[in-house]
Amino acid sequence: MTTPIEHIVFDIGSVLIHYDPEIPFKKLIPDDTERRWFFDNVCTSEWNFEQDRGRSWPDAEALLIDQYPEHTDLIRAFRRNWRDMVPYSYSGTVAIFEQFIDGGKDLTMLTNFSSDTFREAQEIYPFLKRPRGVTVSGDVKLIKPDAAIYELHTNSFDLKKEATFFIDDNPANIKAAKAHGWQAVLFTSPGQLARDIEQLRFK
Numbered sequence: 001m002t003t004p005i006e007h008i009v010f011d012i013g014s015v016l017i018h019y020d021p022e023i024p025f026k027k028l029i030p031d032d033t034e035r036r037w038f039f040d041n042v043c044t045s046e047w048n049f050e051q052d053r054g055r056s057w058p059d060a061e062a063l064l065i066d067q068y069p070e071h072t073d074l075i076r077a078f079r080r081n082w083r084d085m086v087p088y089s090y091s092g093t094v095a096i097f098e099q100f101i102d103g104g105k106d107l108t109m110l111t112n113f114s115s116d117t118f119r120e121a122q123e124i125y126p127f128l129k130r131p132r133g134v135t136v137s138g139d140v141k142l143i144k145p146d147a148a149i150y151e152l153h154t155n156s157f158d159l160k161k162e163a164t165f166f167i168d169d170n171p172a173n174i175k176a177a178k179a180h181g182w183q184a185v186l187f188t189s190p191g192q193l194a195r196d197i198e199q200l201r202f203k
Helices: 022-028 032-041 045-052 057-067 069-080 091-102 115-124 147-156 171-180 190-198
Strands: 007-010 106-111 133-136 164-168 183-186
Touching: 022 032, 022 069, 045 057, 057 069, 091 106, 091 190, 106 147, 115 133, 133 147, 147 171, 164 171, 171 183
Parallel strands: 007 106, 007 164, 106 133, 164 183
Antiparallel strands: none
């Protein structure tokens, strides 16, 4: 029998808020083929990942502008238009999230996010200020699924590993959480999350 849950840890992107860099770039680069080339070769997901790891946006932009000077304006447009990439929250998941908090459950967040865009997200979506705390990858210079960030979060918030329940949309992050000793489920939809929660025991 599994240990009763005492701590709940939420991921943010694609769990609580929608993220899609294509949204502003559909206007900036209307041609689908050109836009795909730009994301595959210039502002790649791997490049953006390093901002989540703690690299500053000016450094990130300078790196690409040096390689692709002809795309300077589009490279700078990535950060400048970031707010348009997070256009809405998932109301069903937010309802679950806030029910936990309102019910007195211990809830924290563990997220891959650059430091400055996370603070911007908190201003856009005030519910992100409600949990007991958060570990932001860009702040701590560690990133999921690195084992060290799970250890840091556990220690920072004095969590009991076996009594911690983690929700994330990335299978690699779920695998790492389970290896760390947490209970965890892969997020696919608010409805499925609600069904997963029904199977848990809470202290």
